[in-house]
Amino acid sequence: MASPDTAHGTRDALSVLHRVFGYESFRGEQQRIIDHLVEGGDALVLMPTGGGKSLCYQIPALVREGTGVVISPLIALMQDQVDALRVLGVRAGFLNSTQDPEQRREVETALLAGELDLLYLAPERLRLESTARLLDRAAISLFAIDEAHCVSQWGHDFRPDYLALSELHERWPDVPRIALTATATKATHAEISTRLNLEQARHFVASFDRPNIQYRIVAKREPRKQLLELLRGEHAGESGIVYCLSRASVEKTAQFLVDNGIEALPYHAGLDAATRAANQARFLREDGLVVVATIAFGMGIDKPDVRFVAHLDLPKSVEGYYQETGRAGRDGLPSTAWLAYGLQDVVQQRKMIDTSEGDSAHKRRLATHLDAMLALCETVQCRRVQLLAYFGQSGEPCGNCDTCLSPPQSWDGTIPAQKLLSAVYRLLNERRQKFGAGQVIDILLGKETEKIRQHRHDQLSVFGIGTELSDGEWRGVVRQLLAQGLLAVEGDYGTLVLTEASGDVLGRRREVMLRREPERPAKAAKPAKRAAVEMPAEAAPVFEQLRAWRAATAKEQGVPAYVIFHDATLRQIATTAPTTLAELGTVSGVGESKLAKYGQQILDALAG
Structure with missing residues (x-):
């Protein structure tokens, strides 16, 4: 349960950030976005994955009177999102098709009694008149439309139910709205704005640069063997996602990795719902698992310690590629985005466009997306500069991608x-x-x-x-x-x-x-801009000890490990070795609720 001052908005946003989430200060545009929403303004936010988008609506929902309603397409992840908030002491719930009538009634009762800070809804549930009438009877503090690019009809994640969200303002004109996405070109940005009736909202566009991600594109020879070399050489025992174009390729690649001693799970639309849910849950809850998937997997994956995202087939667009690679390194620690690319990829993608459904204008759009992706693959310039340019932003050569580390020649x-x-x-x-x-x-x-x-x-x-x-x-x-x-x-x-x-x-x-192509492929290098300080060698065993405690605690509570604490927080604890609860409370990511729940256990683990 959130404390009364959190639930009823008597503390300001910075106080909530520190006390509930355990962070000292806001990053980038967060403060301006939050202040604007708290004051009742509408906002459209473009911010990269890992940039802290969720705080932009969670904190205003805690500061303003009433319940914040979050519209999200991620039904499979709602339970984890709600669990993570409850660990922080936030009163959260969700309504979707996975619940039985009794569970739904409990959530609806809590909403009407003013006992929820945040309510997560799937867009199709919001379209039901019964849900709309329920919200009419509740005190709503704000509407947050997550993954807002799903409204783009020519985007890679289009969801028809998102088109109806333009009606939010008509039915609840006094409730502020915030739409958020991690990826959008100028065209997609404009489409989101128009379709969600947010032309008059304030638009916040953060930098799309993810300096902790190292982008590498290699010539495809024997892609599975190349992938195995990457995993064994640079990411042994670490969590990651491997994307393949077809279900058959997913199955074969997952089996190949298992046969070579790497714990890997498949994920694609051809698997039954129970298997997909179980594999996703294991990936979120366990350390060191690799998921091999089609693009059906990943949107909204909150796992912060995904250390690599690999593509064995060419993505269809730069937006899709950026969205998928953005699932690496959400904790700000060094991570790899690796793509194996060859002639057959180009042939296959061109053929898919020619045989796709839709008129000539649609095929031209697909071809334009592919051309931009090919330009990224074939560039002799910095990958990061090219990627940022696609989203209308400028950047300096990063010194960390493959073309910077081993410059190819024209x-x-x-x-x-x-x-x-x-x-x-x-x-x-x-x-x-x-x-x-x-x-x-x-x-x-x-x-x-x-x-x-x-x-x-x-x-x-x-x-x-x-x-x-x-x-x-x-x-x-x-x-x-x-x-x-x-x-x-x-x-x-x-x-x-x-x-x-x-x-x-x-x-x-x-x-x-x-x-x-350079004669010798680029070797992995430490990112030029580190988002976290390396642990001293003597802290490494302590970090592993804390991870073991976290894994046991998470298993006992039935939540993903990162819901307890992120790796970055455990690293700081291992490095600073606090001996009192007061000292532990100064660590980034340790809020009041987590300090009360886990503080003594951590001190005991450190003392042991």
Whole structure:
């Protein structure tokens, strides 16, 4: 239960931040957003994952009279969100389809009695007239619309129920609203604003930079083996998420990791609901687990100690990529965003767009998203600068991503491009034939294969004119020509065809600059900007001791370990070694409720 002064708003926001959440000061725009909402203003907030978005509505809900209503699509995570708040002494509840009638009645009774500080609702439940009538009878302090990008119809997480949230202001005109998202381009930002009727709200746009995340994109060779090397070499025993495009790939990759001694669980829409829920719960509650998933997994995952996010397939958009990689390092500690990317990814994604449902405008939007993702993969500039530029923000080279650590070179690939495009042209015009990249490259390399002899491709004038490059280098040329729109794929077999722009290269009216991969891949490096001080060596055993205590306590209470304390808090405790409750209370992340519940246990663990 929240203490009376918290529930009824007699303390200011900073007092609540310190006493309830255990933090000394606000970060970035938090103070301005919170003050604006406390005063009754509407807000639209764009803030990266890990930037502290939830405090922007939780604290105003505790300061203002009434109950804060949080609309969230994350039904599977509501229980954990509510558990985390209750540990802090906040009176929280939720209403969604997982509850039986008796559980719902209990929450509704508490709401009407003024005994809830925060109520979480799924958007589809808010659309029920019975829910609306319930809220009519309650004192509502604010509406928070979490994951607001779900309202974007052309976004990667569109939820139709979000479109109805524009009606909040019409039915409850005096209740302030705050919409929050961790990712939005200018176009998505404008769409959120229009669809949620927030044009007159104050808009707060924080920096999208996540300096603790190291972005790395590697040429795909044997992706599962490359992934295993990453996990064993840099993230042994640590939690992480691996994203794959297909369900089959998820299953095979999870099994591959298990076979190689890494505890991994699959997650995709083809699994039954109980298995998905169990795997997600284990990932949230246990240390050191890896989840291999399709993009069905992850939105709203609050686990702070995800040390890596890996992609074995190319994401469809920079927004999707940023949202997914943002699940790493929410605690501000060094983390890795790793992507294996190759020619087949480009072919596959282009083919998926061509065969997708929707009109030509929709396909153009998908192609634009993909082009931006390809530009990020192929850049010779700092990855972070390119990523920030996509969201309309500027940045300096970070010195921490792979292109900063091992700068790739640009090289004049005009002549190789002309040779490759010429080979495709000759197949199309002299033979009326279409082939994939493998056959075109074999022709350029002059390979005497059965397929070459069968189709008499050794008689083409371009046969053997490309021996200056290796097979792998030619695949890189094809990939980059596809990325630049100088080549296209079509049909079920991914055959190569020319584009309108191909003629400019063949006619020597356009130069083609290509990226040459560094001979040695970038090694992991400590981020240039550390968000947390490294523990001294003597504190490491104490930290592990505290983690063991936390794991046992979390298991006993049936909550995720991070609900008890974040790693960052345990690190500070291990480093400062407090000997009294007063000293422990000065550690960041130790609020009054947690100090009362766990303080003596921690001091006992330290003394032992």
